[in-house]
Amino acid sequence: MISRLKRFFVAGSSFTLSFVVAGVALAQSQQIDPRDDNSPFAIASGAEWAGDYPRFNPMLQKAGVRWLRIADEWQTVQPKQGEWNWSGMDAKLADAKANGMRLTGGFWFFARWSSANGDTRTSPVKDMQFWRDYVYESVNRYKVDIKYWEVWNEFNGSFANSRNKPKEYADLVREAYIAARKADPTAKIGISCANFDLGFFDAAIKAGAAGHFDFVCVHPYENLGMAIEGNESSYLSLVGSIKKMLADNNQPTDMPLWITEIGVQAPVAPHPKKDAEQADALVKAYVLSVVQGFGKIFWFEARGPAYGPGTDHGLIRKDWTPRPAYDAMKVLSETIGVEPVYAGWLNLNNTYGFVFDKAVSDGAVLVIWAPPGETRTASFGADVKVVDLYGVVTALPAQSPLKLSRVPTYVVGVPADHVATAKANAGKPFPWGGDFANVDVVSCRLAATNVDKGIKQVKEGTTQAVNLLDQSYRRSDIGNASLRGEGHYAYFRVDPLFASFGNKELKITVVAKRTDPKKASSFGITYESLSGYKGAPDGRWTVPAGDEWHEHTWTVTDANFVGGWGWNFRTDAGGSPADVLFKEVRVERPAKTE
Numbered sequence: 001m002i003s004r005l006k007r008f009f010v011a012g013s014s015f016t017l018s019f020v021v022a023g024v025a026l027a028q029s030q031q032i033d034p035r036d037d038n039s040p041f042a043i044a045s046g047a048e049w050a051g052d053y054p055r056f057n058p059m060l061q062k063a064g065v066r067w068l069r070i071a072d073e074w075q076t077v078q079p080k081q082g083e084w085n086w087s088g089m090d091a092k093l094a095d096a097k098a099n100g101m102r103l104t105g106g107f108w109f110f111a112r113w114s115s116a117n118g119d120t121r122t123s124p125v126k127d128m129q130f131w132r133d134y135v136y137e138s139v140n141r142y143k144v145d146i147k148y149w150e151v152w153n154e155f156n157g158s159f160a161n162s163r164n165k166p167k168e169y170a171d172l173v174r175e176a177y178i179a180a181r182k183a184d185p186t187a188k189i190g191i192s193c194a195n196f197d198l199g200f201f202d203a204a205i206k207a208g209a210a211g212h213f214d215f216v217c218v219h220p221y222e223n224l225g226m227a228i229e230g231n232e233s234s235y236l237s238l239v240g241s242i243k244k245m246l247a248d249n250n251q252p253t254d255m256p257l258w259i260t261e262i263g264v265q266a267p268v269a270p271h272p273k274k275d276a277e278q279a280d281a282l283v284k285a286y287v288l289s290v291v292q293g294f295g296k297i298f299w300f301e302a303r304g305p306a307y308g309p310g311t312d313h314g315l316i317r318k319d320w321t322p323r324p325a326y327d328a329m330k331v332l333s334e335t336i337g338v339e340p341v342y343a344g345w346l347n348l349n350n351t352y353g354f355v356f357d358k359a360v361s362d363g364a365v366l367v368i369w370a371p372p373g374e375t376r377t378a379s380f381g382a383d384v385k386v387v388d389l390y391g392v393v394t395a396l397p398a399q400s401p402l403k404l405s406r407v408p409t410y411v412v413g414v415p416a417d418h419v420a421t422a423k424a425n426a427g428k429p430f431p432w433g434g435d436f437a438n439v440d441v442v443s444c445r446l447a448a449t450n451v452d453k454g455i456k457q458v459k460e461g462t463t464q465a466v467n468l469l470d471q472s473y474r475r476s477d478i479g480n481a482s483l484r485g486e487g488h489y490a491y492f493r494v495d496p497l498f499a500s501f502g503n504k505e506l507k508i509t510v511v512a513k514r515t516d517p518k519k520a521s522s523f524g525i526t527y528e529s530l531s532g533y534k535g536a537p538d539g540r541w542t543v544p545a546g547d548e549w550h551e552h553t554w555t556v557t558d559a560n561f562v563g564g565w566g567w568n569f570r571t572d573a574g575g576s577p578a579d580v581l582f583k584e585v586r587v588e589r590p591a592k593t594e
Contacts, residue, residue, distance in 0.1 A: 033186075035102065035147035038339040040290050041329070042067035042104075043315075044261050044298035048305040054095055056302045056316055061099040063315070063326055064333025068092075068101050069150075069260055069298045073108040074134050075120050081113055081130070086141060093145055104260075104296075105142060105149035107135055107176055109159070123162040128175055135179040143184035150190040150217055150260060151176050157194030166203035173204065177212035192217040192260060196238065198245045198501055198562045199530045205249045215256040216242055222566030224262055226458050226493065228281050230372040230406075232288060232352055233433030234456070234563055237496030239293040241562040244501040256295045259285075263300040263313035266323060276407075279328035279389055282315075283408045286332060287367050291342050291354045292430075299329070324390065331391040335410050336365050343419060344426030348378040351404055352432060355414055355422035364419045366411040370404040377401040378411075385412040429497065436498040443586045444492065448472040454495040455585055458567050462486045466581065475515060475581045476523070476573045488574040489526075491567040494587050499561045499568075503589060506561075508536065508569055509553040511584040517547045519578040527569040530560045535572075549583055 041064050045053065050070050057068070072088045079085060096103050109120040114130040116122045125131050139149065153159050155169045162168045173191055180187040191213045193200050201216070220238060227235035243253040262285050266278040282299060289297045303316040312318075315326040336356040343364065346353035353368040362385060370376040379401045386396050387410035396402055402411065414422075429435070434454065436442050442454025448465040449472075450457050457463075462483060463474040477487030499506060514521045521543045525536040536554040544550050561568040569587075573580050 033147065035145060037066060037102070038295075039064075039066040040286060040295060040297045040340070041065050041333050041338060042069065042296050042298040043302050044069035044300045045302050046300065046305065047073070049301070049303050049314075052303055053092060055320070057095055057099040057101065059316060059322065059326070060302060061101060063330040064338050065329070066101055066338060067104060067296055067298065068096050069104050069106065070096075071103070071106040071108060073120065074111045074114070075109065077138065078111050078134060081111075084137065089142070093142065097145070103142075103146055105138065105146045106153065107131075107138070107149060107151050107172075108153055119161075121159060121161050123160055123165075123168045124171070128171070131172060132175055132179040135176045136183045139180045139187050140183035143187065147186065148188045148190060148215065149176070149180060150192050151213075152192060154192065154194035154219065156197050156200040159194075166200060167207040169200075170204045170208035173209040174212040188214040188256075190215040190217045190258065190260075192219075194219055196220045196223055196241075196562060196564045197532075198241060198564070199532060199560050202245055202249065202530060202560075205251065210249060210251060213255075215258060216246075217258045217260040218242070219261040220259060220563075220566075221262060223563050224264065224281060224285050226563070226566040227284060227288060228264070228277070228372075229458065229460075231456055231458060231493055232284070233430060234493050234496055235288050236292050236430045236432075237500060238289075238563075241496065241501045245562075248502060257293060258296040258298070259289055259294050260296070260298045261300040262289075262297060265307060265311040265313050266325070268306055268310045268312060268318060270317075275324045276389075279324040280407050282325045282328050283332055283367070283389060284369075287336075287354055287408065290340060291345065327390050331387065331389065331410075334391075335360060335387055335412070336367065342426070344422035344424065345430060346418060346422050346425070347431050349376045349404075350432070351376050351378060353378070353422075355419055357419065357423075360412060362413045364414040366414045366418070366422075367408055368402075368404060368411060369406055369408045372406045374406075376404045378404060380411065380415055380418065382413075382415040384414065386410070387412060433495060436495040439498065440591065441586055441588045442495060442498050443584060445584050446474040446490075446582045450474075454498050455587060456493050456495075457490065458493050459486070459489075459491045462488075463490050463582070473581055473583045476571070476576070476579045478573060478576065478579050485574075488576075489570045489572055490582060491570045492585055493563060493566070494561050494568045496561075496563075499559065499587065499589065501560060501562050503561060504530070504559050505555075505557050505590050506559045507553050507555050507586075507588040509551055509584075509586040509588070510541075510571060510582065511549050511551045511586075512543055513547065513549050513581050513583070514543050514545065515579045515581055517545060520545075521573070521576045521578045521580045523571050523573040523576055523580050525554050525569055526572050527554075527556055528560050528562065528564055528567070529556070529558045531558070533565070536569075543580060551584075 177189045264281040303314040304312045336359045341357045343355040343357035356365045359365040436454040444455035445451035480487040524540040541552040
């Protein structure tokens, strides 16, 4: 190639030389990076059981997993200043490669000798050069195999002790970006948070992280919990909210978005009902994440450990038997493909349906399910194959409707007209939950069966339905010890088309009355703000005496309704002498000005 380029130049054709050089550069830019792929199937392993990777990696590979989030902490890599120990990471990388999987890198915590007070979590670092050296040496050693590096794990949560978390995290992100790029100009640096804390990202970017990260990582455990309860429409808004936050901060909105932890627990011992619920949740987590634009979804985790009263998140139990969720992962990756191509959505009888184009040899695949507690049907006008959560295949003749439940079902060989419709829908907003983009007020009428008009009560079990002959409503459940204090609260999620990141000024109104006209009752409002969840101005409202319904409005000016913990606001009757009866909640935006 060099000799040919030289001949062109000698002949005087500088235009030809430029054209050829540009062509070579284009060909190189289009080469597939061996450190990357388009698979969303990934696993995050907690430190407690990460040492089991030689045994669980082959199992994960068979289930379609292509990425691992498993890395040694700084304290392990550099136990003393000037002393490096790469043996653990070398072994993890070698085993991952042997099983056809890629590793993501992580700059996890501090080495004790480098931290402010001798532990691994307290910020700031004694000398930022220590951090720069750690990042540089890590990226330089593994740049051939590892492209993506995540800065810290949940700095906004319990994994960091800091007086100014946004600023100190921003400093770590900025310096990691600069050091990593010196070691490997193609390295990608990711910012990360616990839950779905876009307010933390917003503050960190403004504090100095702007322009010094390449991808965004979130851990939306609570949002998945709400989706399982039937609030899929809010879960489908996560990517849109991140992009609004990035745009508001003048950051690129096309950067990769990842979920580096998500999961649902199941009992340590086999439990048919709860094991099935975990499998159901896993499929919904991947499908609902992929279709809105998340590139990687890391289920937490591969195996154990136990959390709380005999439960854990693992796809594999302590005794090494695979859970139903493991089988569900395998069927999902085989059916929609390890690098799925999302075509678009279908609304068949108001059910959640997502088409993946040419996912298997038999043609396009539809993943579909009904809302919780409902049974619906869908028809296709052609013979198709139906695959259940665990891979059992049945034929469905053209004249037969498919019965749907809350459990996802795969339809293989989706007719061409359905695929065309899905592709036409791909760029449109998801239709489930209604269109509240252009209204000024949304509401929820609380009853035995709530009437949602842009607001949905989540965690309904924290309140009790009150049924009368001609009406019903709901009450707080303060005295219910089994709720462990949750009976003080009624939780709500506002439709993301109505209010999300950027809608700061909102009015929250609650219609309520006393359970006993003569017994005092009161409550306040906790809402999601740019600085986290906090009490609304004006404090608590004492419900007036009597048997009539009354309403009270709180006005907030710093709202940030993105569902950081899965909800946007809640009533708080903690400390009330008696329960409160709730009839309606409303949220209003300021009137638009011409």
